[in-house]
Amino acid sequence: MNIRNQAFLLLALVADLVALVVFVLVWLVANWWIALIVALVLWVAIVGFVYVSRENLAMSGMAPREVQLEDNPHLSSVLDGLVVTHGFDRPDVLLLNSSATNAAVVGRDARNTKLILTTGLMDELERLEIEGVLAHLLTAASSAEIGGATLAAAVLSILPGNGIRKRAIEWMFPEHFRIETDLEAVGYTRYPPSFAASLEKLAAADTTVPMARTANAHLWLADPIGDPAVLAERVHPPLHLRISILREL
Secondary structure (H helix, E strand, O other), X not given: OOHHHHHHHHHHHHHHHHHHHHHHHHHHHOOHHHHHHHHHHHHHHHHHHHHHOHHHHHXXXXXXXXXXXXXXXXXXXXXXXXXXXXXXXXXXXXXXXXXXXXXXXXXXXXXXXXXXEEHHHHHHOOHHHHHHHHHHHHHHHHOOOHHHHHHHHHHHHOOOOHHHHHHHHHHHOOOOHHHHXXXXXXXXXXXXXXXXXXXHHHHHOOOOOOOOOHHHHHHEOOOOOOOOOOOOOOOOOOHHHHHHHHHOO
């Protein structure tokens, strides 16, 4: 089962639970068929709202602004090189005002994605290092799982408690999926040391993004929460492990 199907299943279970509670409550004061109609309408409303609003829910708490690439030729040229050379669909690029050194990707599908770069990342990294980060984000964006990962963030955002979210993340996301994206990304740049250098700078800096949430942490390049008690390690393996793997290539 892929991430999208698991996210849909989790969403259906959440809607089932809410609809069941409402069904019982309405049944106590009205006929069972009225309770059933109300519960069904609520179920459809919950599933429809989360699905239609999945990108907004996934970016909940953040307010990134769109980057005008013509005003940032350095970033534009690096992005154009990767898009043209490797046939990636061109994403929207958003800038998040944060001193954290981090980046994220969100999207409905591989053709409709957004890259979110923090101002701290842009200030800290050099051209080749930014290319490595963009290659990772574009690799994630081009994956068939990006829509599922975004939907998963939306569903996780409506779950109560970090403990429940952590268990859901461990169920939905495969082990080492972040490392696999790292390896695929350096296959496009053909220069693993530049991406390893990027991750080294992230490890030396602060990747904690105050606007990030446990629900959308899996969309980020590095751990944006900084609390292993609420974030499964399979989502963000230690940076030193990812760096050592890249250095061995």
